[in-house]
Amino acid sequence: MTSSSSVRDLLTALFITFVGGCLALAGGSGGLDCGGVSIFLWCAALAFALNWIVYVPSAFARTEHYFDLTGGLTYLSVTALAVTCSGPLHLRSMIVATMVCVWAVRLAGFLFLRVKHVGKDVRFDIVKTKPSTFLVWWTLQALWVLMTMAAALAIITGNQSVPMGWIGWTGVVVWMIGFAIEVVADAQKSAFKRDPKNQGSFIRTGLWSWSRHPNYFGEIVLWCGIALMAIPVLVGWQFVTLISPLFVAFLLIKMSGVPLLEQKADERWGGQDAYESYKASTPVLVPRPPRTNTPDPSKPSS
Secondary structure: OOHHHHHHHHHHHHHHHHHHHHHHHHHHOOOOEEOOEEHHHHHHHHHHHHHHHHHHHHHHHOOOOOHHHHHHHHHHHHHHHHHHHHOOOOHHHHHHHHHHHHHHHHHHHHHHHHHHHHOOOHHHOOHHHOHHHHHHHHHHHHHHHHHHOHHHHHHHHOOOOOOOHHHHHHHHHHHHHHHHHHHHHHHHHHHHHHOHHHOOOOOOOHHHHOOOOHHHHHHHHHHHHHHHHHHHHOOHHHHHHHHHHHHHHHHHHHHOOHHHHHHHHHHHHOOOHHHHHHHHHOOOOOOOOOOOOOOOOOOOOO
16 A cells, blocks of 8 residues: 555544544533533544554454444443433433444344354455555444434433423334334345355345345434434534434445445346346335336246
C-alpha cells in the first residue's frame, strides 16, 4: 500500500470519528451528564475505544473473525454504560435498552458463528491485508453502532419522562415485527445452507420468496420502531438522532449490504434461467407475495 493511500485511510478514520463526535454532542444536548460530560458522549468514546482496541490484534493476525462479535459487544457495552450512568430508568428506557441488548446478542452471535463455520467473511478478503484500510472498517463499525442506536441512546440518556402512549407502543410493535422478520429470514437461510441438497443453489423459499433480502428489511424496520419510540421524548438537537433508521437503510441498501450480495449472486448464478426468473419476479428489499403466475425455469414444464 502506498503512503498516500495510508494517509487517505487515516484521514477517513479521523473524519468518521469526527462525525461520531458531532452526533454525540447533538444527541447528548439536553440530556444527562456524568462528570460534566454528556453520557451520550461517554458512550461514543467507549464505542470507538473498544473497536480500536480489538483492531490492533486483529490487524496483526489479519483476521476478521472477531469483527461482528466486537460489534455486538460494543452495543452491549454502550447500552450498559448508558443505563448505569443514567440512574433509575423510565419504562420507555427500560424497554429500549432490553430491545437493543436482545437484538445485539442474537445478531452478533449469529454472525460470529457463521464466520467461524464458513472460515471467513468475503467482505474482508482484501481490506484485512491493508492495516490502514482495515482501521477504517473498525472505525466505521464504531460509528455504525453509534448511529444505529442513536435514537435509543437519546431515550436512555435523555432527561424526559413521558408516558408511552400510542406512539411508544406502536414503536414496540414495529420493532417486534422487524425483529421477527430478521430472525426468521436468517433461520431459513441457515437451514437451507445446511441441507446438502442445496449445495451450489440459492434460497428462494419462505420469506426469501417474498424478498431477496428479507433479513435486511427486518433490520431497517426494527430500528424504525425504536426511532418511533424516541419521537415523544426528543428535544432540540436530539432530533438529529432520528437519522438512525435512515443510516441503517443507507448502509444496507447502498453500501455493504445489498450491493455486495447482489454482485456476488450475479457472479455466481447470473445467466441461469432459474436465478434470472427469481430476480425478475422478487423485490430486492420490501417483501410482497410471490407472483404465482411466474413459472420456475428450474422445474420441467408438464
